[in-house]
Structure formats: C-alpha cells, structure tokens
Amino acid sequence: MQYREIGIYENVLEYISLEISQVLKKIPPEFKANVEEIRLRNGLPLNIYCMNSDYFVTEDGLITKNKDIGKLVTKQDIIKTFQLISNYSVYAFEEEIKNGFITLKGGHRVGIGGKVLYKNNEVEKIKNISSLNIRIAREKIGVSNKLMQYIVEPSNTIYNTLIVSPPKCGKTTILRDMIRNLSNGLEKFNFKGLKVGVIDERSELAGMYNGIAQHDLGPRVDVLDGCNKKDGTMMLLRAMSPDIIAMDEIGSRDDVEAIHEILKAGVKIIATVHGSSIEDLRSRKSLDMLIRDKIFKRYIILDNSKGIGTVKDVIDGNSFTSIKY
Amino acid sequence: MGFLKILSSLLIVFSSSLIGYYYGNKYSLRLENLLYLEQCIKILETEIVYGAIPLPEALTNVYLKGNKKVSYIFEEVKSNLLNNKDEDLYGSFYRVGSKLIEELNFTKEDVELFLSLGRLLGSSDRSDQEKNFKLLLNQIEILKDEALVEKNKN
Numbered sequence: 426m427q428y429r430e431i432g433i434y435e436n437v438l439e440y441i442s443l444e445i446s447q448v449l450k451k452i453p454p455e456f457k458a459n460v461e462e463i464r465l466r467n468g469l470p471l472n473i474y475c476m477n478s479d480y481f482v483t484e485d486g487l488i489t490k491n492k493d494i495g496k497l498v499t500k501q502d503i504i505k506t507f508q509l510i511s512n513y514s515v516y517a518f519e520e521e522i523k524n525g526f527i528t529l530k531g532g533h534r535v536g537i538g539g540k541v542l543y544k545n546n547e548v549e550k551i552k553n554i555s556s557l558n559i560r561i562a563r564e565k566i567g568v569s570n571k572l573m574q575y576i577v578e579p580s581n582t583i584y585n586t587l588i589v590s591p592p593k594c595g596k597t598t599i600l601r602d603m604i605r606n607l608s609n610g611l612e613k614f615n616f617k618g619l620k621v622g623v624i625d626e627r628s629e630l631a632g633m634y635n636g637i638a639q640h641d642l643g644p645r646v647d648v649l650d651g652c653n654k655k656d657g658t659m660m661l662l663r664a665m666s667p668d669i670i671a672m673d674e675i676g677s678r679d680d681v682e683a684i685h686e687i688l689k690a691g692v693k694i695i696a697t698v699h700g701s702s703i704e705d706l707r708s709r710k711s712l713d714m715l716i717r718d719k720i721f722k723r724y725i726i727l728d729n730s731k732g733i734g735t736v737k738d739v740i741d742g743n744s745f746t747s748i749k750y
Numbered sequence: 751m752g753f754l755k756i757l758s759s760l761l762i763v764f765s766s767s768l769i770g771y772y773y774g775n776k777y778s779l780r781l782e783n784l785l786y787l788e789q790c791i792k793i794l795e796t797e798i799v800y801g802a803i804p805l806p807e808a809l810t811n812v813y814l815k816g817n818k819k820v821s822y823i824f825e826e827v828k829s830n831l832l833n834n835k836d837e838d839l840y841g842s843f844y845r846v847g848s849k850l851i852e853e854l855n856f857t858k859e860d861v862e863l864f865l866s867l868g869r870l871l872g873s874s875d876r877s878d879q880e881k882n883f884k885l886l887l888n889q890i891e892i893l894k895d896e897a898l899v900e901k902n903k904n
C-alpha cells in the first residue's frame with residue numbers, strides 16, 4: 426500500500442522543476458507516502474503538508490519545522506514548474522487558470538497564486554505567478570463503506586444526504602467513494618447500481634483529464650466537469666436521466682435553487698458542504714431553508730479528531746437526532 | 751598543347767556552371783523551404799488558436815500534416831522538450847536552430863524567425879498567441895519576398 430502511495434507521489438514530482446523535484450525525491454518514505462500538498466512560493470522555503478501538519482524541506486531532503494533552513498524556491502522554479510503543469514501550453518488551460526487551478530493527470534490539482542487581471546468584471550488571466558499549491562489526490566477506496574448503511578433505502582434508492590465537514594476533513598474523498606459505491610451497487614444491501622450524474626464544478630470528484638476520469642467512480646456515472654451546479658443540474662435532468670445527482674460544496678442561493686429542481690424531478694441528491702454542525706449550517710440563510718424544509722434526510726458530520734475523515738455523527742434529517750451506532 | 755588549353759577551358763566552364771548551379775539551387779531551396787515553414791506555422795496556429803491542443807501534441811501534428819522536408823524540425827523540437835526537463839521551450843528550439851542553416855539553406859534571419867517561435871509559443875492565452883502568429887506570418891512574408899529577389903538575382 427505504501428509502495429503505491431509513494432508511486433503516486435513520485436508521479437507528481439514529474440510536474441515539478443528538476444531542482445525542486447530532486448530535493449523532494451530525498452524526503453523519507455513515510456512522508457512520501459503521506460504528503461497531501463507541496464507548496465512552492467517565490468523566494469520562500471519549500472513547504473509540504475503532511476499528516477495534519479506542515480513542514481519545510483531542506484536542500485538535503487530533510488524534514489524540518491525550522492523555516493530558516495528550508496530550501497528556497499526561486500522564481501525560475503515556479504516558472505519551470507508552471508510550464509510543466511501546463512504542458513508548455515497556457516492557452517490550453519485558459520479556463521482552468523481563470524478558476525485558479527489546473528488538474529493534472531491522476532486527478533491532482535494545482536492551485537495558482539499571482540497577479541489577477543480582470544476584464545468585463547471577470548477574471549481574465551493570472552500573471553506573475555508567485556505560488557503553486559500541488560494537492561496530491563489520493564483515492565481512498567472503501568472509506569465510505571461503513572456509511573452506506575445509513576444512506577441506502579430498502580427500495581433500491583437512497584436518502585438525500587448532506588456531508589458536513591470543515592475544510593480538509595475528507596468530505597470530497599468520502600463523497601467520491603459514495604458515488605463509486607452507488608454506481609457499482611452494493612451486494613450486502615441487495616442494492617443495484619444506480620445512474621449517478623456528477624456535477625464536478627472544481628474537477629475534484631472525478632479529476633477529469635483529457636475526458637477520462639482519473640478516479641474510480643464506478644460504471645454508471647456521467648460527469649459534467651467544470652460546470653456550475655445550476656447549469657449542470659438542468660443539463661443532467663434534461664439529457665442524462667440520472668437516479669442520483671452528486672455535487673461538492675454547495676452553499677450559494679443558486680445551489681439551493683438547483684437542489685429544488687432536482688427534487689422536483691424526483692431525483693435523489695448527495696452533496697457536501699463546509700461546516701462543523703447543523704447549527705453552523707443554520708447560520709447561513711440559504712442552507713437554513715434546506716434544513717427547515719427537511720430536504721436532506723441524512724446529515725453525515727465529519728471532523729479530524731481521530732484523523733482525516735472521522736465520522737463524528739450521522740443525523741436523521743426529520744428528527745434531527747443521532748442515528749449513529 | 752592545344753588540347754590541354756581546350757580541356758582546361760572546358761574545366762573552367764564546367765566548374766563555374768557547377769558553382770553557379772549550386773548557388774542558384776541554394777537560393778531556390780531557401781525560398782521553397784520558407785514556403786514549407788510558413789505552411790507549418792499556419793498549421794501550428796490552427797492547432798493552438800482554434801484547437802487549443804497542448805504544445806507537444808500540436809508539434810507532432812505539424813510534423814504529420816506539414817511537408818516533411820521542413821516539418822521534421824517540429825518533431826525534433828518536441829522530443830527535445832520532452833527529453834530535457836531542465837530546458838525551456840526556447841532551448842528546445844535553439845538546439846534545432848543551428849541545423850536549419852546547414853540542412854534547409856536558411857539564413858540567420860530565417861533562423862531568428864524560427865527561434866522567436868520558441869520565445870512566444872505556449873506562454874500566453876489564445877488571443878495573445880493569435881496576435882503573435884499574425885506577426886510571425888507577416889515577417890515570413892517579408893523573408894519570402896527577399897528570398898525571391900535573391901533567387902532571381904542568382
């Protein structure tokens with residue numbers, strides 16, 4: 426397992442400038458297997474995020490908390506890395522760059538920081554790139570298996586489900602694995618696979634690269650990559666006849682409208698949202714409406730008290746009581 | 751003695767003709783290759799501006815669709831690019847640039863135009879790339895006119 430994880434890490438290094446990738450190749454194997462983010466910032470020490478903590482990397486590949494001995498990233502490293510991640514073709518990633526990230530083969534995502542230029546009230550381009558954040562996608566097959574019992578209904582359908590979690594607690598990973606389970610079907614519950622329409626606005630769920638999903642989402646999935654939830658909902662409902670629509674990080678008024686459209690069409694929904702509890706969600710007007718209308722029948726609350734993806738609670742959407750056992 | 755004079759005269763005439771032919775051919779080959787290079791740049795423009803095809807793939811497409819007499823240089827640029835991680839795009843063009851004078855009869859100005867592709871390609875959005883291509887194609891037009899004049903003179 427660790428061997429596979431190290432392989433994923435080393436594939437990502439192919440997209441990083443030679444000088445920096447040679448340093449990153451020297452870090453200890455237990456870190457290689459667990460690195461979540463590699464951060465390159467112009468003129469600042471090389472930084473990685475790993476096992477819930479951030480570290481600096483020295484010229485010799487040693488891991489340290491001391492920023493003063495970290496290997497300094499140069500402007501040239503940033504330029505070369507950006508050329509590698511954009512495959513020397515900025516024009517081919519125009520839309521992604523406007524959204525602030527590029528998705529790599531393997532579903533890894535590179536966030537871009539720099540000077541943002543506007544035209545007609547819209548982001549036109551990012552230039553003078555000053556930082557890059559490479560988020561390594563690590564598919565966790567089976568992480569949602571224990572949760573499926575809460576969301577599967579006996580009549581071969583599911584309860585509308587909302588996964589609630591603070592950032593970096595694994596909500597996207599769990600949603601992705603749930604999609605895979607629902608699309609594959611679950612023998613244990615005599616649940617036959619359903620058609621799942623995925624609105625992947627941030628290209629994180631499927632990690633599409635050249636039209637191919639880089640993560641296993643099962644055989645009955647249709648993905649709208651980079652599409653906003655409102656447009657995506659209408660497109661899926663009109664043309665793809667999904668049984669379930671899955672979407673990541675809902676929150677805006679448009680998203681709530683999209684959810685109402687989904688319900689009108691008799692389609693089930695599974696989604697994620699930033700938050701730490703139902704009370705927290707209630708403080709946001711658009712989400713409060715969804716809670717009061719009892720749209721979602723299951724709330725899965727995550728945190729990282731026992732590591733990323735800890736299931737803190739599972740709440741019934743009618744009684745608002747815990748059903749976790 | 752008379753025979754020797756005739757032979758040496760013939761030798762002079764023959765070698766002068768050969769040199770003349772060689773130089774004449776060089777000028778006409780330059781013009782022909784500039785035309786093929788122009789075609790290749792137009793293919794590259796289509797791939798990038800209208801297809802948004804990533805550069806390595808676009809360079810291969812230019813090689814496949816263009817006239818092989820010239821288009822092979824684009825495949826070489828691609829392989830330089832992919833095999834030398836430490837090198838930038840300009841470096842990949844530069845490695846091929848030196849060959850152009852020997853193999854394609856290009857002048858330093860022609861090579862400079864080719865190298866400017868290495869400075870411009872891929873580093874900006876499609877509308878910028880389009881403007882750059884327009885400029886390059888104008889420049890190649892001037893070089894072609896110049897090559898035609900040279901050819902007719904020689």
